[in-house]
Amino acid sequence: MNSVIKLCGLSKREDILRANELNPEFVGFVFYQKSKRNVTAKEAKEFRQELNKSIKAVGVFVDEPVANIERLFEEGIIDVAQLHGSEDETCIAELKNKGIPVIKAFNVAEESFLEKAMKSSADFVMFDSGKGCGRTFDLKVLEGFDRPFFIAGGLDPKNVRQIIKSVHPYGVDVSSGIETGKAKDFEKMKEFVENVRREDYQYDGNGRFGRHGGQFIPETLMNAVIELEEAYLKYRDDTDFNRELTELLNEYAGRPSRLYYAEKMTKDLGGAKIYLKREDLNHTGSHKINNVLGQALLARKMGKKRLIAETGAGQHGVATATAAALLGMECVVFMGKEDTERQALNVYRMRLLGAEVIPVTTGTATLKDAVSECMREWTKRIDDTHYCLGSVMGPHPFPTIVRDFQAVISREIKQQIMEKEGKLPDAVIACVGGGSNAMGSFYNFIQDESVRLIGCEAAGRGIDTFETAATVNTGKPGIFHGMKSYFCQDEYGQIAPVYSISAGLDYPGIGPEHAYLHDIGRAEYVPVTDEEAVEAFEYLSRTEGIIPAIESAHAVAYARKLAPKMGKDEIIVITISGRGDKDCAAIARYRGEDIHE
Amino acid sequence: MSKISEAFNNKKAFIPFITCGDPDIETTKKIIGELVKNGADLIELGIPFSDPTAEGPVIQSANVRALSKGITTDDIFEMVAGIRSSVPVPMVFMTYANVVFSYGMDRFFLRCKETGMDGIILPDVPYEEKADFDRSAAANGIDFISMVAPTSKERIQKIAAEAKGFIYVVSSLGVTGVRKSVSGNISDIVSSIRKATDIPCAIGFGISEPKQAREMADISDGAIVGSAIVRIIGEYGTDAPSHVGEFVKAMKDALSA
Structure with missing residues (x-):
């Protein structure tokens, strides 16, 4: 009470x-x-x-x-x-x-x-x-x-x-x-x-996060998610499984990722001390590999031989294709047609890794449609197939599984910042689409109430326009893609055709645990426009010599606003969820320059 | 006994599905007229949803066609209110959770009651999530129809035990759509359901020919046909009603033979 x-x-x-x-x-x-x-x-x-x-x-x-x-x-x-x-x-x-x-x-x-x-x-x-x-x-x-x-x-x-x-x-x-x-x-x-x-953060373990979460999927898939949950509960604390996973994360993916003191950026902004959590340095170039290695190992334990995955920017698709190649599994990646065009390089990488890439033409031909198509594919072929969902979304147990596999990010940040600064950060900032890198960055700080948790949503052309993907800022509660959460939708519950320059954040929903953290006021969700993100993309490249993914640039953009308002003794950690090579052509186009790769 | 069970009285029920507003509301009304005239025993009306994750390409396209004309849930309620008195058979809605949730569950089911609907099918609301929907539907005399799939196995008993109206037996894996053959274990599923309840079972997903419908009805209480009809509507547009009528007649004849 x-x-x-x-x-x-x-x-x-x-x-x-x-x-x-x-x-x-x-x-x-x-x-x-x-x-x-x-x-x-x-x-x-x-x-x-x-x-x-x-x-x-x-x-x-x-x-x-x-x-x-x-x-x-x-x-x-x-x-x-x-x-x-x-x-x-x-x-x-x-x-x-x-x-x-x-x-x-x-x-x-x-x-x-x-x-x-x-x-x-x-x-x-x-x-x-x-x-x-x-x-x-x-x-x-x-x-x-x-x-x-x-x-x-x-x-x-x-x-x-x-x-x-x-x-x-x-x-x-x-x-x-x-x-x-x-x-x-x-x-x-x-x-x-x-x-x-404020209500205290509580997780009941049944896939409910306050009023959000759940399992809103066809009956055909129910036993598949139940089986997945059972397998996850069995292996989550299994010593051999964890040893194998840790070894892959360290030796193959290159963990732990660096926590880098961005000295020039700190001096330039003149406020809080800024650290960058370098998930972009992971193998395959983003945080997605953390979750994928976990799920792929789990799938193999379950006797699955085939991985299917949705992808937006292509980072999760590349990570899944990579894990499939490594573990000798078949891989099919669904990607919105629109995204296959704006992220052509990643399409090639996936094919190179042996995956089949299926362009999705339904709906807005973006991430949301790729998720829908993946769910349809899973109902067609369940026995040998694991749906390797890439974010903290979808039906239970996915939001929990993906969070747990991504929580390595905040576990490392905590340890690294204590070593470097001897205290916790004052704010952790990450970009949010479905929200996996943000959830991973937040999770081990949820109980540390002095740490502000800030998720940066893609506002596209602005939250007062229809061309936005800022779910918490413009959406309302709904049920879609297996979960109850916030969604951008019209008054009749039709899912809105959202927009962001970033294919990875171009999604009309947000993971249920984020929706809950928003409800209880434990995390803040702020909108960042295309223009702000592009400026931050350029800024970090110029200032620190680090080209962030356009997704991560949303977090950098907000940090640029926040840091000057904070004291010099305060600390911000920004998660750089991925590297920006894949975005160079699109940003060049945004700036009116046509480059041929 | 709910009105829905009347559809199965002493006969094999033929249950056609159409997406409301495809290609427009006027044509939908005419198609419903043809369905009734040609012997439909229960009619499934789809309320279009932007992202119907349980549908194959045929019904997905119907949803797109309907929504592109700006059709809303309210337009559909209004249409149903207008035709209900001329449709003697039970009618159920088929849509997705968010359509009902965003309308407000109680408000939605109250409108169902007012317009004379009899049941609701929500393919993305499984047993574990049905409580709120079921409670609100029941309070308004609307049957929440449960689905059983080839993967349901030991879940069948608990689903069947709480089922209302009829049980929608999903014939095979995958999404809706026309198939050459449907999976083999349907009779096992039906007999498993029979152990838990006397509620009628109708089989859907992939039934497109009179012969298939007959086979399915033989091992259950009825056949649900969606994509095959929606494909005709997609092909003929506003001229579809008579073509749908012919198709339905052939299906119904096969079931009555």
């Missing part, structure tokens, strides 16, 4: 209006002349009239005569009395006799405050690090304290969740932590309330 919230020290009419909007359980009026937040009975009366009826008003007092408190209560100005002075049990008893609920505050600097609090006859007790002095105290002393309590003093939007997690208070009380320059700051108030109320 969430802790209740008390926003304390409201002293202006606008504070009340803001509180009404945020709807905390309690607000506090300070009746203590020495306080800068002191209010008169008359002011408080007006505030109470403006305040939502559902919010309880707490009067905060320091050794105030009982009669005064009683009067405020009788007049309906306050609902609860909070006592911060040396009020004794007699005083509390008097108030309680009048039917006034009492919160008794205990200064944690006081001797044996825990014992006193335990014995107090007040309805609630509060632990305060000292009358609004804004310091927090060592929370460990509260371990084992066995009655509901409020906690106050030094709380702010940033630390409140950590405090809630460590001591599970009944209520959190905040005043100076939601102020800027001695006045209440609405943004901080809002952030505080949201952070207290």
Whole structure:
């Protein structure tokens, strides 16, 4: 259960209006002349009239005569009395006799405050690090304290969740932590309330991520995904399987990938320190190989002899063709006709690797249609075929399997950044289509709430146009491609023909776990336009001598906006999901230059 | 007993499928008239979806044709409301989860009830995901039709135990579309279903000729024919109704013989 919230020290009419909007359980009026937040009975009366009826008003007092408190209560100005002075049990008893609920505050600097609090006859007790002095105290002393309590003093939007997690208070009380320059700051108030109320990340293991996920596929495929789940659960923790996979990832794919300090970019942007997670250096040139090696090994364990895969930019197709070649499996890749044209080089690579590439002409002839065609193909031939899905999407168990195989990215980032900087990054940024490199980059940081997780969606020509693929920013909940998630669609649920310069992000949906991280506010999803991505593509090439995939350039673009706003002691990690060689011809065309490969 | 089961009373049911709005709503109405006239026992009306992942090329094209004219779910409800009184046989919708979900499940099934529909087939909503749809459909007297596939194996019992209306037996692997032959184990599937329920079983996917329909109906309670009809509509467009009528008559005669 969430802790209740008390926003304390409201002293202006606008504070009340803001509180009404945020709807905390309690607000506090300070009746203590020495306080800068002191209010008169008359002011408080007006505030109470403006305040939502559902919010309880707490009067905060320091050794105030009982009669005064009683009067405020009788007049309906306050609902609860909070006592911060040396009020004794007699005083509390008097108030309680009048039917006034009492919160008794205990200064944690006081001797044996825990014992006193335990014995107090007040309805609630509060632990305060000292009358609004804004310091927090060592929370460990509260371990084992066995009655509901409020906690106050030094709380702010940033630390409140950590405090809630460590001591599970009944209520959190905040005043100076939601102020800027001695006045209440609405943004901080809002952030505080949201952070207290935010649902915790929970994964039930059944392919549900909050209201998203599931298995919306034809009956014909149900036993295939059930079998896949059983096999995955069996091999996930199997020592031999993991040894084999790790060896392939390290010796064949070249892991761990580097975490590179982009010094020139950092200096140029003049803010946060920027590190690049170099998934582009993996064999086959992108993060896709991480998942593919895992799935291909799993498929082989399941006795499958044939891999089928969808591909957008061709990176997943190339990775699948590569794994198939290595493991001696047959491979068929479905690719939108449109994409076979804009990513001709990758089509050739796949064929060179021995895969059959089938251009898909249905629908918009892009990634979404390639996924549909793959699903159709799988229903035709299941016995010997594994559908090697390339992103954290589709029916359960794919979003979980792909996430787990990609989680190596954040596992490495965490270790590498601790070695280099001795602390966690402040933000991790990755591009999101279906969302596999982003999920891999985020996963091991989900529980580290100080780390901002930022997914960059392809806005195409802008989220206010129809030529966009920014699913979280422009889509709504739907059911498609086996999962419940966010999708770009019209009012009748017809899937929208999305657009992005990047074939890999040109998809109308997003993986269900991302949809959930968005719902609970744990990750942010920001739109990045074609133009911004192309500029970032050029920028990283020029500045660091690294040509990123146009997909990854979306993440670079957002980092360019964010880094200057952050402090020099803060750290951003950008996942460079793939290399940009494949995009050179298209970017040249975008810039009006026609090159012949 | 639901109205759907009447379609199977003392006869082998012939169940034609068409995509609404292909090539336009007026033609769809005329085709429905022909289906009724030539002996359809239950009619499956497809609400087009942009990305029908369980369909082969023939029905995919029908979806594209219908949507390119801007047809909407509301247009289809309106059409059904207009013709329902002249169609004596039960009618069910066939569409995809997102069409229903985005319309609002309760709102969708209420409209189904108001317009006189009897059931719903959603090929991308398997047993594990049906609860919400089934609840909302049932509350409006609409049967949620379950599908059983050649790969269903031990799942058949639980699917059949909760089935309503009729069971849609998928004849073979793959997507919808005309096939020369259908897979071999259908009689086994049907007898397995019979152990769990008395609800009628109709076989679909790949049936295009009167002889096939007869064979399928012999081992079950009816035959569903989609792609073969939709192909005729694709070929003849607005002139399709009479051609569809002839085809349906031949199929129905084979089943009644």
